[in-house]
Amino acid sequence: MKGQYLPLNMVSPGRKVKLVAVRGGQGIRRRLNDMGLSIGAEFRIIHSHFFGPCIIAVDNTRLILGRGMSHKILVEDTS
Amino acid sequence: MQKKLTIALAGNPNSGKTTVFNNLTGARQHVGNYPGVTVEKKEGTLKYKDYSINIVDLPGTYSLTAYSIDEIVTRNFVIEEKPDVVIDVIDTSNLERNLYLATQFMELGVPLILALNMSDVAKKQGTKIDKNRLAELLDVPIVSTVATKKIGMKELLDEIVSLVEARTEPEKTIVHYGKEIREELKKLEEILKKDKPLGEKYPLRWLAVKLLETDEEIIKKIEESSFSEEILSAVEKSTAHLKSIFNDEPDAIIADRRYGFISGACSEAVSRNYETRHTSSDRIDKVLVNRILGLPIFLGLMWLVFRFTFKASEPLMGWIESAQEWLGNMFGGFLPDGSAIRSLVVDGIIGGVGSVLIFVPIIFLLFLAMAVLEDSGYMARAAFIMDRLMHKIGLHGRSFIPMLLGFGCNLPAIMATRTIEDRKDRLVTILVNPFISCGARLPVYTLFIGAFFAERIAGNVLFSLYILGMIVAIVMAKIFRRFLFKGPASPFVMELPPYRIPTVKGLFIHMWERGVVYLKKAGTVIFVGCVLIWFLSNFPWQPQYSKDYNTLIEQAQENEGLVSKLENEKAFEKMEKSYAGRLGRIISPVFKPLGFDDWKTSVGLIGGFIAKEVVVGTLGTLHSVGEADEESKTLRQALQNQKRSDGSRMYNPLVAYSFMVFVLLYMPCVAVIAVIKRETNSWRWPIFTAVYTTAVAWIVAFLIYQGGMLLGFGG
Numbered sequence: 001m002k003g004q005y006l007p008l009n010m011v012s013p014g015r016k017v018k019l020v021a022v023r024g025g026q027g028i029r030r031r032l033n034d035m036g037l038s039i040g041a042e043f044r045i046i047h048s049h050f051f052g053p054c055i056i057a058v059d060n061t062r063l064i065l066g067r068g069m070s071h072k073i074l075v076e077d078t079s
Numbered sequence: 080m081q082k083k084l085t086i087a088l089a090g091n092p093n094s095g096k097t098t099v100f101n102n103l104t105g106a107r108q109h110v111g112n113y114p115g116v117t118v119e120k121k122e123g124t125l126k127y128k129d130y131s132i133n134i135v136d137l138p139g140t141y142s143l144t145a146y147s148i149d150e151i152v153t154r155n156f157v158i159e160e161k162p163d164v165v166i167d168v169i170d171t172s173n174l175e176r177n178l179y180l181a182t183q184f185m186e187l188g189v190p191l192i193l194a195l196n197m198s199d200v201a202k203k204q205g206t207k208i209d210k211n212r213l214a215e216l217l218d219v220p221i222v223s224t225v226a227t228k229k230i231g232m233k234e235l236l237d238e239i240v241s242l243v244e245a246r247t248e249p250e251k252t253i254v255h256y257g258k259e260i261r262e263e264l265k266k267l268e269e270i271l272k273k274d275k276p277l278g279e280k281y282p283l284r285w286l287a288v289k290l291l292e293t294d295e296e297i298i299k300k301i302e303e304s305s306f307s308e309e310i311l312s313a314v315e316k317s318t319a320h321l322k323s324i325f326n327d328e329p330d331a332i333i334a335d336r337r338y339g340f341i342s343g344a345c346s347e348a349v350s351r352n353y354e355t356r357h358t359s360s361d362r363i364d365k366v367l368v369n370r371i372l373g374l375p376i377f378l379g380l381m382w383l384v385f386r387f388t389f390k391a392s393e394p395l396m397g398w399i400e401s402a403q404e405w406l407g408n409m410f411g412g413f414l415p416d417g418s419a420i421r422s423l424v425v426d427g428i429i430g431g432v433g434s435v436l437i438f439v440p441i442i443f444l445l446f447l448a449m450a451v452l453e454d455s456g457y458m459a460r461a462a463f464i465m466d467r468l469m470h471k472i473g474l475h476g477r478s479f480i481p482m483l484l485g486f487g488c489n490l491p492a493i494m495a496t497r498t499i500e501d502r503k504d505r506l507v508t509i510l511v512n513p514f515i516s517c518g519a520r521l522p523v524y525t526l527f528i529g530a531f532f533a534e535r536i537a538g539n540v541l542f543s544l545y546i547l548g549m550i551v552a553i554v555m556a557k558i559f560r561r562f563l564f565k566g567p568a569s570p571f572v573m574e575l576p577p578y579r580i581p582t583v584k585g586l587f588i589h590m591w592e593r594g595v596v597y598l599k600k601a602g603t604v605i606f607v608g609c610v611l612i613w614f615l616s617n618f619p620w621q622p623q624y625s626k627d628y629n630t631l632i633e634q635a636q637e638n639e640g641l642v643s644k645l646e647n648e649k650a651f652e653k654m655e656k657s658y659a660g661r662l663g664r665i666i667s668p669v670f671k672p673l674g675f676d677d678w679k680t681s682v683g684l685i686g687g688f689i690a691k692e693v694v695v696g697t698l699g700t701l702h703s704v705g706e707a708d709e710e711s712k713t714l715r716q717a718l719q720n721q722k723r724s725d726g727s728r729m730y731n732p733l734v735a736y737s738f739m740v741f742v743l744l745y746m747p748c749v750a751v752i753a754v755i756k757r758e759t760n761s762w763r764w765p766i767f768t769a770v771y772t773t774a775v776a777w778i779v780a781f782l783i784y785q786g787g788m789l790l791g792f793g794g
Binding site: 009024026027028029030031032033034035036037038039046047049052053055058059060061062063064065066067068069 | 141142144172173175176179204292328330331334335338360361362368370414434459461462466467470475476570572573574575576577
C-alpha cells in the first residue's frame, strides 16, 4: 500500500507514514504543529481504529489523536 | 541584605518540570491561583548564595501561541511579571520537539536557561549531545540535569546566579524566517513603533510575528490600540502577500522555519542512534489499551480505586465522627444550656460543618488513588480508552475521568476537570457532573427504598437511580453541546507518557495540593451555608408554642416516655414555626404535581442543600423521631403512616421514587456550588447550575410521577 494517501485512522498499526495534509481549521493545524506534527513529519502508527482514537510514535513520544482528529489527518504510507 | 529573584519554570508536559520544581523548593511551596484564571499557581522559595529565589512553576505547555488557558498564563507571566530568569525544562530524549517552546522564549528575548533534563535516558538511548556547541548555536546557557536523581540542581542555580550577575541584554530573535517574512516583519514593526506604550510592554518583533501567526489574544490587544486600523490592514496585506508567495498560511511557514532552525542546530551538536524509551511501555500498552481488554481492565482498575477509597476511609470517617461528637460535648458542656449560642456552635457549626468534613478522608484518598493512576501514566490511557464513547456525546476522552470521580463525590470530580484544555468541554463536563449520583445521596435512597419497596427489588430500584443520573448527564451534555456551547468537539491531541513508578513524595504532594484546596475554599462557604440553614431552622428562637412544654415536661419528670414524647413535640412545633418551616409550607405546593407536597419534605430538601444526606436528618427531626438515620425504623414507619389532610397516605412507592429522583437531580450541595464558583471564577455558572439542575429534577420527577399515575402505579 506504499505511496497511498489515507486518513490516519485507516492505516494499520506498525506502518510508517508521512503527514501529507490536515483537513481542518487553523486551530487544529497549529495544535499539531506545536506538538511537532507539521506537514512532512514522519511517524509510526502504534494503535489505530476506524471509529476511534489513534496512538502514534513521533521520535520518542507517543501521541494520542482523538477520534475527531485522526480522520482529519491525511498520511502517506512510507513503510 | 538578600537579593530577591523571581525564576519562572517552564517546559512541555512530561518533561520532568514538576520534579525539578520539587527538588529545588522541597517543602517550601504553596499553591495559589493566577489572577483572573483558575489555573493553579505553584510557587516555592529557596535561598542560594546571596539570593532569596522565588520559583514559579508555570503550567506545562507546547508553545506560547494563545491556545489554551495554560499557554496564555505562561505567556502573560513571562511578559508581564518579567521574571529574572526563565528555565525551560527540556525532555532530552525528545529534544527537537521540546526546543520548539525554547525558540519562542528566545524570540521573546527573555533571559533563558535550558535544562536538558532526563539526560541519562538520552545517553542510554545513544544520543550524544555536544552541550557547549548546542549552547553556542542557540546562544543560551545549557545545564544537563537528571531531576529524578537530583543531578544538576546546583549547576542550575549557579547558572541562574551567573546569568543574573552578567546582566547582558539577551540577544533577540535568532530564528531566521527568511527574506520574505523578514521584510514583512520589518514593515509591521515600523507601524507598531507608533504605539509607544505597546512597544514598552512587548518586543516589537515578537508582536509582529504573533500578528502574522494570527494570534487571537494579540489581535485583541491591538484592537485596543489607537493605531489598530493601520496595523491590522498592514497585517492583512502582509498575510496575503506571503500566502501568494508560499501558497500556505504564514503561521505554518513560521512554524516550519522554527523547526528548521532547531534541526539545523541539532544536526550539528547532536548525534544519535535511535532506541526508544518506550519499548517496555509499548509492551505494557499492547495489553492495557488493547481493543478488547482495554475497557474491562480500565473498569476493573476503577472498581479497585473506589473499593480502596471507601474501605480505607471508613475508619478515618469514624474518627472524624468521634472528634465531632467530642467537640460538640465539650462546647456543649460550657456553653449555657438551651441558649442560642450553644445551638449555633453545637448544631449549626460543629454539626453542619462536620457533616461535610466527614468526606475529607474520602476526598484525600480518592486523590491519592488518582495520583497513582496519573503519575504512573495510566490516566492518559484511560482518556484514550474512553475517547470513542465520549465522542458520541460531543465530549472527548479527558471528560470521562471527572464523570467517574463523581460517583464518590462531585467535588473532587469537578476539580479534576482542570486537565481539560478546551473551555467549552470543561464547562459542559462541570455542568453535568452533579447528576452523577454521589455517596451523600445514598442515605436518602436507603431510607426511602427500605420504607416503600419490597426487599427483592430494592437493589434494582437503587441501580435504576444511578443509571438515571448517568442518562440525564449524557442527555444534558448533548443538549449543552448542541445549543449552549456550539461548535465541533475540540481537537484532542495528548501526549502518552511512558509508564513510570510514582514517587511517594510526588503522590503526597499531588494529594495534598488538591485536598487542601477543598478544605480551605469550600470550607468557608460551607461554614456560611451551615450557619444560614441553622438560623432558618432555629429562629424565631422562642416561638409562641401551643402548649407550655416546659411546665409539662417538668411535671412529667417521673415518666421518661412522656418526657421524650413532649420534647419531640416541642421540637416539631419549633421547626414548624421556624423560618424554614414557613418556607417549607410556602414552597410545598410546587411539589404537588410530583406527589410529595408535604412541608416537612420541603424543609428536608432545603436542608439537602447543605449536603444531601442532611435530608434524612431533617426528616427525622420533623417527624419527631429524635435522632434519625437511614436505618431508623420509626422514621420509616412515620413516613409510611404519614397522611394528607384528606386522610389518604402521603407516600407510596411511586411518590417515594419521584422523591428520590428529585433528590438525585436537584441542585447540588453548597460545597459543589462553591467549587463550581471557584473553578469557573464567576457566579454565573454556579447559579446557573443550581437553577437548571432543579428545573431538570422537577421535570423528570414530574414525568415519572404523572406517567406512573397514568399507568396506574399510584395506588
